[in-house]
Amino acid sequence: xxxxTTVHGLAASLQTARSTKKLIGxxxxxxxxxxxxxxxxxxxxxxxxxxxxxxxxxPTQFGPNEDFENYPRSWEQDSQLLVDVGCDIIFAPPVEQxxxxxxxxxxIQVTEITEILCGLSRPGHFDGVALIVTKLFNIxxxxxxxxxxxxxxxxxxxxxxxxxxxxxxEIIASAxxxxxxGLALSSRNGxxxxxxxxxxxxxxxxxxxxxxxxxxxxxxxxxxxxxxISLLEAGFSVDYVEAFTPxxxxxxxxxxxxxxxxxAKLGTTRLIDNLHVKLMTA
Amino acid sequence: xxxxTTVHGLAASLQTARSTKKLIGxxxxxxxxxxxxxxxxxxxxxxxxxxxxxxxxxPTQFGPNEDFENYPRSWEQDSQLLVDVGCDIIFAPPVEQxxxxxxxxxxIQVTEITEILCGLSRPGHFDGVALIVTKLFNIxxxxxxxxxxxxxxxxxxxxxxxxxxxxxxEIIASAxxxxxxGLALSSRNGxxxxxxxxxxxxxxxxxxxxxxxxxxxxxxxxxxxxxxISLLEAGFSVDYVEAFTPxxxxxxxxxxxxxxxxxAKLGTTRLIDNLHVKLMTA
Numbered sequence: 082x083x084x085x086t087t088v089h090g091l092a093a094s095l096q097t098a099r100s101t102k103k104l105i106g107x108x109x110x111x112x113x114x115x116x117x118x119x120x121x122x123x124x125x126x127x128x129x130x131x132x133x134x135x136x137x138x139x140p141t142q143f144g145p146n147e148d149f150e151n152y153p154r155s156w157e158q159d160s161q162l163l164v165d166v167g168c169d170i171i172f173a174p175p176v177e178q179x180x181x182x183x184x185x186x187x188x189i190q191v192t193e194i195t196e197i198l199c200g201l202s203r204p205g206h207f208d209g210v211a212l213i214v215t216k217l218f219n220i221x222x223x224x225x226x227x228x229x230x231x232x233x234x235x236x237x238x239x240x241x242x243x244x245x246x247x248x249x250x251e252i253i254a255s256a257x258x259x260x261x262x263g264l265a266l267s268s269r270n271g272x273x274x275x276x277x278x279x280x281x282x283x284x285x286x287x288x289x290x291x292x293x294x295x296x297x298x299x300x301x302x303x304x305x306x307x308x309x310i311s312l313l314e315a316g317f318s319v320d321y322v323e324a325f326t327p328x329x330x331x332x333x334x335x336x337x338x339x340x341x342x343x344x345a346k347l348g349t350t351r352l353i354d355n356l357h358v359k360l361m362t363a
Numbered sequence: 364x365x366x367x368t369t370v371h372g373l374a375a376s377l378q379t380a381r382s383t384k385k386l387i388g389x390x391x392x393x394x395x396x397x398x399x400x401x402x403x404x405x406x407x408x409x410x411x412x413x414x415x416x417x418x419x420x421x422p423t424q425f426g427p428n429e430d431f432e433n434y435p436r437s438w439e440q441d442s443q444l445l446v447d448v449g450c451d452i453i454f455a456p457p458v459e460q461x462x463x464x465x466x467x468x469x470x471i472q473v474t475e476i477t478e479i480l481c482g483l484s485r486p487g488h489f490d491g492v493a494l495i496v497t498k499l500f501n502i503x504x505x506x507x508x509x510x511x512x513x514x515x516x517x518x519x520x521x522x523x524x525x526x527x528x529x530x531x532x533e534i535i536a537s538a539x540x541x542x543x544x545g546l547a548l549s550s551r552n553g554x555x556x557x558x559x560x561x562x563x564x565x566x567x568x569x570x571x572x573x574x575x576x577x578x579x580x581x582x583x584x585x586x587x588x589x590x591x592i593s594l595l596e597a598g599f600s601v602d603y604v605e606a607f608t609p610x611x612x613x614x615x616x617x618x619x620x621x622x623x624x625x626x627a628k629l630g631t632t633r634l635i636d637n638l639h640v641k642l643m644t645a
Binding site for chain 1: 382416464468476494498501502504524527
């Protein structure tokens with residue numbers, strides 16, 4: 082496994098692969114890798130010849146009061162995990178390799194689908210995501226890029242970006258990887274103390290109960306309220322509990338699938354999760 | 364010469380060139396070609412193996428009260444000119460090939476350098492330019508792309524975009540091509556009636572006089588005022604007469620080069636021009 086820290090170095094490392102038409106797979110990460118990331122690398126290994134994993138804590142996707150400075154960095158451990166899982170190249174650039182001019186004067190905004198959910202709670206977040214993803218895609222020029230469905234809205238933004246900017250990469254979204262108790266894996270889980278960690282699975286449990294309720298005919302608004310109450314009772318402060326279609330449109334009475342979305346805080350730690358539910362049709 | 368009207372068709376046409384590592388040159392145009400465009404194609408022919416010219420009147424770079432509907436289309440003539448000049452592929456897509464979803468929900472904004480000059484007079488124009496240029500670059504994937512310095516601010520926006528989005532294309536900017544009387548060639552010159560066409564060269568004449576005045580020590584503000592007066596006396600309505608550094612920063616007393624910019628209307632026809640002036644240093 083090679084590690085590259087510069088754009089030119091990465092290009093050089095990929096040159097042979099590119100000229101011999103190897104399929105290049107790309108897993109963008111902010112490091113602090115967990116089984117969710119590793120499952121994406123395994124997925125990439127299945128269909129690609131060369132797998133690049135980027136580790137880059139992207140400043141532009143953090144708000145001014147968010148956890149950029151404290152976001153967990155764990156280079157030694159990440160590096161070992163990536164060797165073990167068969168990653169070919171780690172791309173771990175310093176900030177100034179990616180943002181050569183400060184301040185960054187180009188913005189990319191995917192509108193509409195970012196004006197809900199985390200787009201409302203984290204102003205500018207998806208602009209930062211759109212910019213870094215576009216940059217990294219142009220730097221790595223992969224055939225496939227892999228994202229986790231835990232960040233459902235992010236996947237939607239990235240797919241929209243690929244379509245709207247004619248980026249020549251195919252986006253593969255993989256199922257959320259969960260702890261045994263159902264908690265969606267996330268680097269931010271590391272912020273939780275023992276007590277919070279014990280409460281955290283309530284998010285997924287309440288989503289699954291909601292699915293059951295929808296299947297037994299409870300109306301959507303009542304189901305969402307049920308999730309909210311479960312979370313509040315467990316000690317969360319709730320950011321949002323909402324439902325949209327899989328294309329992030331408002332749910333209509335004729336829809337046969339919905340995605341339930343939750344963002345909630347335990348102490349200062351913000352957790353998100355979602356569940357894609359097929360509705361029973363009459 | 365081939366003509367392609369779909370993204371897939373173009374990709375297929377370029378496949379051999381790409382896999383045999385031919386250098387691909389790209390000249391994006393809105394058609395209604397003149398010698399300025401053709402000079403870019405000739406430039407491209409010099410350093411590239413395959414030259415693609417796009418003809419696409421991009422709706423997103425026109426304001427609601429601008430001339431999108433009336434923008435001159437001249438397919439037969441353009442096509443013949445491109446054969447003559449040795450263009451290899453014309454890419455002439457219909458709007459729905461480029462904008463597959465309506466409305467377009469992704470925006471690209473190059474800030475700062477678009478907050479002056481034509482960016483002020485034509486709100487949203489450079490967002491439209493940034494989006495279409497990014498899309499076309501991703502569709503054509505050229506090694507080199509060619510632009511005319513007549514659209515100085517556009518060239519700056521495109522270069523910024525390439526840097527900020529890590530697009531792998533090199534931008535070549537060529538000198539403005541002018542009529543014998545100095546008028547910068549532009550598709551919009553076709554809107555001028557005979558009387559207006561006779562007055563139009565005043566723009567370039569006043570820029571050259573301004574250069575002389577700067578060389579003989581006249582201060583910049585006075586020189587700009589001189590241009591404005593010449594234009595008003597000739598019958599223009601003046602949009603702007605300004606100077607910036609070649610990097611589109613405000614001019615400082617220590618600068619040794621400035622670019623003089625003019626936008627002015629004759630009737631409903633808006634003309635722009637610019638002149639890069641090296642200042643005499645003491």
